[in-house]
Amino acid sequence: VTVSPLHPLVQKLTSIATLSNEEEEAIRTLPLTVKEIRADQDVVRDGDRPTQSCVVVEGFLCRYKQLPDGTRQIHSVHVPGDMPDLQSLHEQPRLADALWRDTLVDAAIFREWIVNVGAREAYARIAHLFCEIFLKLRVVGLTEGYTFQLPITQAELADATGLSTVHVNRSVMQMRANGLIRWEKGQCTIENWQGLKRDAMFDPTYLHLGASAAAA
Amino acid sequence: VTVSPLHPLVQKLTSIATLSNEEEEAIRTLPLTVKEIRADQDVVRDGDRPTQSCVVVEGFLCRYKQLPDGTRQIHSVHVPGDMPDLQSLHEQPRLADALWRDTLVDAAIFREWIVNVGAREAYARIAHLFCEIFLKLRVVGLTEGYTFQLPITQAELADATGLSTVHVNRSVMQMRANGLIRWEKGQCTIENWQGLKRDAMFDPTYLHLGASAAAA
């Protein structure tokens, strides 16, 4: 029924920005391979480094993530015209490239958060957030060993995890009792990084840190 | 303590990409205003169209969203070096601009999903997803009135919402009983769009549709 495989994409782009005739033509003439994907077939797997972008032409497609315990959390549903893995975007000055990557990382973090609130139980959910904040802080040099400033309230932590304050409190106290963290007066120390990561089912890949920063 | 306000940013960027001396210099010499933000003060409000980007220099900052019922859901915690609203990125060819925007919309959708799984109860959560899919499909012309193909199973719907299949089923049947939708054999019809939006606490703004598409 669709005239061109790229028709939905053009239609979507024109709906969010005005395209000149040249630009529309540029899109329509992009080098293109049409691939048939079976139902339930994975297009890109976690860890792949695809060299091409992809556009959904027909049908539905979704991104998802599996936790070690097997629960699956879908991130997003994609319909024709969507570009679920908009990776390659050349022709940019290298500075813009870095900023661009940052945005992609940001989006990756969003996805991880969806998994966090959607699929992890309270204890792991909170632990996961601790792991993330710790690593993000370390990248910018704001940690001393396993200690860092954590100027947030338990109520805010609750909002960040989609839990109630009361339950956050109980979970945090549990984490203390289990010797995972210390946290008093806005200063937090991770006492058992391995244990924290384990309980959080934390995999730092999504933060896209350099090899140096990821080591721990 | 920090040498330059932009130091954390440079540090972060160098950790995710290699910057040439010129590029680093380009960042360091960006026109810059340092602003002091009080605790709990909003920097950018929903609906604002900021003309500047912002970089966190010191302290913590978070993005959040309030549902009509008052529950607050935080999207992300930002630390120094972060650019929570990387809006302005000039000097791109206009095509790249459109793609760029698309990515931003994508990220906006992620945030909405975080809110969805973190803060909405089951019924509203599912209803919200129906609203989103419907509008996304309509933008690319894949709806007929309020009818569209919805080739997904309730189990997949469960994964997308962080609920169990059983509970999704009960909620969907409730939605049918309430006259909000019909859904059989992969074809879905929204029978009461206003009611669906209301129950979902759905605000289409985050999809960034054109004025035409947003009307409904």
Added chain:
DNA sequence: CGACGCTTTGACCCGTTTCAACAATGGTGG
């Protein structure tokens, strides 16, 4: 027809929420 995948239903259970009260902390003005 039989098998398989999806939907529907029931019963029971448990994580989390809610409400409520109280303790600890820290900041403010007199």
Added chain:
DNA sequence: CCACCATTGTTGAAACGGGTCAAAGCGTCG
């Protein structure tokens, strides 16, 4: 320097949303 007040953290008891397990309908397609 203390009295006061507003946050924040902690705890208990009761209620509930949603999960789990299990089995039964129901289409559909080879």
